[in-house]
Amino acid sequence: MECENRLQWVGKLEFLFTSVGYTVGLGNIWRFPERCYKNGGGAFLLPYLMTVLFCTFPMLFLEMFLGQFASEGPIAVWKFCPLFKGVGWGIIFITFTTNIYYIVLVAYSLFYMLLSFVHIGGPLPWQECREEDAWSTDKCRTDPYPNFLDMTENDKVRTSINMMGTECLEKEKIKRNISDILALPFKYIQDEFSSCRIKYRSPEQEYWNRFVLGVHESGGLDDIGSVVGRNAVTLFIVWLVVFYCCLRGIRSIAKVAYVTATFPVALLLILLVRGTTLPGYDRGIQYYTKPDWSKLSDMSIWASAATQAMYSMGIVYGAHITLASYNKFNNNITRDTIILGLVNTVTSIFGGFIVFSFLGHASYQLNKPIEDIFDQGPGILFISYIQGVSQLPGSAVWALLFFMMVFTLGLDSVFLMVWTVYRALVDVMPRKFQRRERFTLMVMCLISFLLGLPLVTNGGIHMLVLMDRYLADYALTIFLIIEAMSICWLYGLNNFLSDIEMMIGKRSRAFDWYLRITWSVTSPAFCLFIFIASAIGYTKPAYDGTEIPAFGEAIGWLIILTPIVIIVGFGVFEVLRYGTPTKHTLLQNIKWSIEPAKDWGPRLPENRTGKYSSDDYITPTHIVTNEQQDINMNGYTTTDI
Known part of the structure; x- marks a missing residue:
């Protein structure tokens, strides 16, 4: 086994704050309120919290334990079951593809941030309906609804x-x-x-749809129009920032995570206070907190809530495995995982209160039921939030701070997903990628930028909604099922729990049974139920009342099937690697491909005790200690790793 340099976190908070920076992102302040809004408000919370408790929390534990135990990335960690090594490659595909659309939202936040900066001291361009503005129509309304x-x-x-x-x-x-x-x-x-009744729209809504997106100049996914130049420029700038951060290394994000993980809390508190002082806010809070129990019979609500719980927690994308792999072998990962999961869940619910207070105000002002305020998509982020920000004194300054927060939250997640893809490649092919770090990262960012250009056309929002729907609602559940099954039923649940005990010591009996039941039963059962429910309650993705055409659905299903084909392809390769069926039976080959590889286990020799203390293990060529992390080795510093 050849091993390249691999750092370890200097302090416990460095790992925790970096993980919070990745996990708490646009999925909490955009996607959770948007899914909650489109799926019955309060009725959405029950299946969401049930999924968190019985599926996403346990799977977060599983990924954290795997990463810290093996000190490997999302591909190399599958040494415990080589037959499913393709799962790691499939995860990399999903992560790479998710970044393509996710960063477009980050680019839009940068655009709004720059606009807010240049309008400091004056009114924001989306605050008023003005006839001289080409984006403003006769349905634009700022006056409050008459009493x-x-x-x-x-x-x-x-x-x-x-x-x-x-x-x-x-x-x-x-x-x-x-x-x-x-x-x-x-x-x-x-x-x-x-x-x-005239269906009035707020100036924020018209500005987003007609000026920023230009969606009125598109006929849908089959007529996406031309690339919006300013959006392409901001997208390119964001990718440049990501590339620069990657060159600086993961430690650069860790250093600023102390600020980016705490600054949003103060700003969200201010927005909550402002939201609950606006007329009509109680309509939104009531919609959010008082569930319509009859809606729980709708399978699509359960599927949407469950997939959102997985999405916002950031599981399956490989980043948790990567970040945990930099921990010391005996780090108290249980404590860190509990803190991370709670912070993520509380942030989502807290963000919901803010958004729905503003939705209530919009309902009051536009004379619309709350469920008819917005269509599917990221409009809640770029409409509802800034409606509240626009009500604050010195609104341009607050808008600047808000979109600075959105930008940093999104940038943290994008950087860590790019880093996850890069480090996964380095883990499996260190000689090819370690010495070509700058070139590899540049190619990754450039390809992602080019693939993202169709998403910044006039109709690009339709493609963004499509990718978000199929990647998050279907692909995640498939991979979670395979992760749980491979650990519990192939590697062996008792074996894995024994590995955890070797790493962090004995656990309480209650926690032990919680992990046993959730990993072996409830997590795969939830995922299977979600997949079936998503299929039964399937509806075409749509934005602004326009559904995607048949070829758009074909693209969506292609996105889902690609990682499955990757899994099957690598599985067949692993089986045949042990010889053709003429030399051994197919069952023998499959059995051998299920058994852990010889170099599976703790990465450092001093941690390989018990059943892992084998003479067959080859010591890594370079072991990086905390004292050596800033020493230049072979032309690279470990702070770049």
């Missing part, structure tokens, strides 16, 4: 009619043979002419 309770009957009638479309009213009058609509009672008009 009918304080009006006379005649004023109620006139005001209500003024908020309806003229052509629609004329058709309804002819249809009902009504000559003077002003003579009708207010309640009758509200009930019978409800279809004529």
Whole structure:
């Protein structure tokens, strides 16, 4: 076994804060509120929390234990079951593909951040509906919804009619043979002419859809239009920043994680206070906290809540395995994992309170039910949040701080996913990639940028919604099932628990049984249920009322099938590696490919005790201690690793 230099975290907080920087990201402040909003508000929380407890928490433990025990990345760690080495490569595919669309949201946050900076001292461009702005339509509305309770009957009638479309009213009058609509009672008009109400949009909503995205110039996924130049430039800038951070090494992110992991808390608290002082906020909070239990019979809500729990926790992408692999062998990973899981879950729920307080205000102002405020997609991040920010004194400064927070949260996650892909390649092919670090990272970032250009066209948001839907809702569950099954049923649950005890000592009996039950039963059962529920409740992804066409669905299913083909291909290779069926039976080859490799186990010789203290193990060529981490070795410093 050949081993390249591998650092260890200097302090316990370095690992914890870096992990928080990866886990707490756009999935918490964008995707969780958006999924909760589209799936019944409070009805979404119950299946979400159940999945966290019985599936995502246990799988987070599993990935952390694996990474710290073997000190290997998401590909090399599969030495415990070589037959499924393709799972590691499939994970790298998912991580690489996710980065392509995820970073587009980071680029949009950079665009808003720069706009906020240049408008400090003045109004933000999305705060008002102005006729001179090309993006503003006659449906743009900033005035609060009129208070009918304080009006006379005649004023109620006139005001209500003024908020309806003229052509629609004329058709309804002819249809009902009504000559003077002003003579009708207010309640009758509200009930019978409800279809004529103008569907107003906030200036934030029109600015996002019509100016930033330009989605009105696209006919959907089959007519995505041209690349929006400013969005392509900001995307390129973000990839340059990611490339620079990668060259600086993971320690550069660890150093700033102390700030990026704590700064959002203060800003989110301010937004929560502001949100709960806006008129109509209680509508949103009620929608968020009071579930409609009848919606729990909808399988799609369970599937959406469960996949969101997995997505926001960041499992399956390989980053947790990579980060834990830099820990000392006896680090208290159980404590760190519990803290990380709690911080992630609390942040999601906390972000939900902020978003829904602003949604309640938007419902009040636009005269719409809460469930009709926004369509599917990242609009909640770029519409709902900035509605609250725009209400603060010195709104440009607060908008700058908010999008700076979004940018840093997203950048942390993107960098660590890029780093996970790179380090996974180095783990399996150190001679090819270790000495070509700069070139490899540059090629990875350049390819990702080019593949991301279709997502910054006028209709690119449709592709973004498609990729998010298929990658997060289907691919994750398949890989979680394989992870749980391979550990519990192939490597052996008792073997793995014995490895954990060797690493961190004995656990409490209750915690031991929690891991046994969740890893062997509830986690794979939840994932299987989610996959079936997603298939039963399948609906076409859509944005702004436009569904993706058939070829878009084909792209989505291709994204899902590709990592499966990778798994099967590597599995066949591992089986045939032991000889053709003419030399050995197929069952013998499969049995041998399931058995752990000789170099499976703790990476450092001093940690290979008990069943791992074998003379067959080849000591790594370079072991990096904390004192050596800043020493230049073979032209590389370990701070670059």
